[in-house]
Amino acid sequence: xxxxxxxxxxxxxxxxxxxxxxxxxxxxxxxxxxxxxxxxxxxxxxxxxxxxxxxxxxxxxxxxxxxxxxxxxxxxxxxxxxxxxxxxxxxxxxxxxxxxxxxxxxxxxxxxxxxxxxxxxxxxxxxxxxxxxxxxxxxxxxxxxxxxxxxxxxxxxxxxxxxxxxxxxxxxxxxxxxxxxxxxxxxxxxxxxxxxxxxxxxxxxxxxxxxxxxxxxxxxxxxxxxxxxxxxxxxxxxxxxxxxxxxxxxxxx
Numbered sequence: 001x002x003x004x005x006x007x008x009x010x011x012x013x014x015x016x017x018x019x020x021x022x023x024x025x026x027x028x029x030x031x032x033x034x035x036x037x038x039x040x041x042x043x044x045x046x047x048x049x050x051x052x053x054x055x056x057x058x059x060x061x062x063x064x065x066x067x068x069x070x071x072x073x074x075x076x077x078x079x080x081x082x083x084x085x086x087x088x089x090x091x092x093x094x095x096x097x098x099x100x101x102x103x104x105x106x107x108x109x110x111x112x113x114x115x116x117x118x119x120x121x122x123x124x125x126x127x128x129x130x131x132x133x134x135x136x137x138x139x140x141x142x143x144x145x146x147x148x149x150x151x152x153x154x155x156x157x158x159x160x161x162x163x164x165x166x167x168x169x170x171x172x173x174x175x176x177x178x179x180x181x182x183x184x185x186x187x188x189x190x191x192x193x194x195x196x197x198x199x200x201x202x203x204x205x206x207x208x209x210x211x212x213x214x215x216x217x218x219x220x221x222x223x224x225x226x227x228x229x230x231x232x233x234x235x236x237x238x239x240x241x242x243x244x245x246x247x248x249x250x251x252x253x
Contacts, residue, residue, distance in 0.1 A: 001063070002037040004028035009095075011072045011249070012063060013037045014079025016101075016232075017177075018138055018170060020044030022161040023076075027234055030242035033249075038063060040079065042173030047166045051173030053182040056082045061090045070095035070194075072249055076234055077101045078177060084185050087192055097192065098245055100199040101207045101231045104185040104214060116180030123171035131167045135159065143231035146203065150235065158235065189217035196221045197248040199241065201229030222248065 002021030006028060013024045013035050021037030021044065028035035041059065042051025049055060060082060064071050073094045075083025080102025087094045106112045126134040139147070139159070147155060175181065196218050200207040202225050215223035224244050229237040 002035075002039070004035040004037070006031065006033040006035065008034055009069075009071060010034040010036050010067075011074055011245075012060070014040060014060065014073075014075035014082050015043070016077035016079055017173065018043075018135065018162050018165060020161055020164055022164070023158075023234065026238050027242055027245075030238055031246055033246075036063065040082065040173070040177070042165075042169040042177065044164045047169030050176065051169060052176040053082070053085070056177060057085045057089060060086045061093060064090065064093035067093075072096040072098070074098040074245065075100070075102065077231070078173075081105065081179070081182060081185075082177075084189075085183070087194065087196075088185060088188055091191075091193065094194055096249055097194055097196045098199065098248060099196070099214075100233050100241070101201065101204060102198070102214075103179060103207075103210045104189065105182050106179045107184045107186055112180045112184075114180070115178060116175075119174045119178040119180055123174040126167050126171045126174070131163065131165060131170070134167065134170070135162055143204065146201070146228075146230040146236040147232050186213075186217070189214060190219060192218060192220070194220065195248070197244065198223045199233060199244060200225055201231060201233040201236065202227050203230040204233070207231060 015023045020039045024035050024037040039046040041049040041055045073083050080099035087097045106115055198211045198215050200211040215221045226233050226237050226240045234241050
């Protein structure tokens with residue numbers, strides 16, 4: 001568990017694929033709130049835990065259940081999918097939900113099968129080529145291009161944090177926690193009774209389309225677009241994200 005001190009109540013934050021809870025250090029400082037950020041199964045300090053979606057949901061549920069009252073929960077990308085599942089399966093544990101650059105999963109059968117095939121191919125390449133080579137390819141994906149604006153020092157620290165992972169752990173998470181493996185939650189979003197904030201980057205058209213659809217299905221949902229940001233919205237525009245999250249938790253969004 002990565003723990004960042006600040007004002008209560010704690011915000012439990014779930015990271016994206018190839019990252020760890022360390023990705024939330026900057027956001028926690030900008031928020032000024034306490035942030036608890038576990039490493040999800042197959043990642044970082046949890047590399048030895050089988051990277052299955054069920055394990056992730058159970059683990060996050062245990063963290064939340066340790067508190068005497070429901071806690072706010074935030075998830076980015078892969079972590080957002082886990083956060084959605086936790087809020088649906090353990091609604092009594094969550095007071096507010098924030099999801100960023102997130103999808104409810106893949107509904108269509110052939111599309112799910114293709115996504116599983118792609119993830120299995122990536123996982124095989126990861127184990128064959130090693131972690132460093134894989135990260136080089138992964139971060140060259142156009143959806144991470146906006147991170148180039150953060151400068152050499154920031155990107156070196158980000159890469160160092162990702163290198164805390166292992167090839168075996170990430171390969172397992174690719175297959176076990178991918179969109180082709182997890183349950184599809186698109187038909188259950190109306191079950192959420194807590195306030196939900198959906199965030200997408202302006203330059204990430206796929207996430208905007210998915211976020212728009214999710215927003216329409218939510219009973220107490222808000223949708224915000226972060227200007228001049230792509231998929232890696234927290235890394236690209238942390239101040240803007242911190243402001244949105246702070247206003248949402250304060251009841252202003």
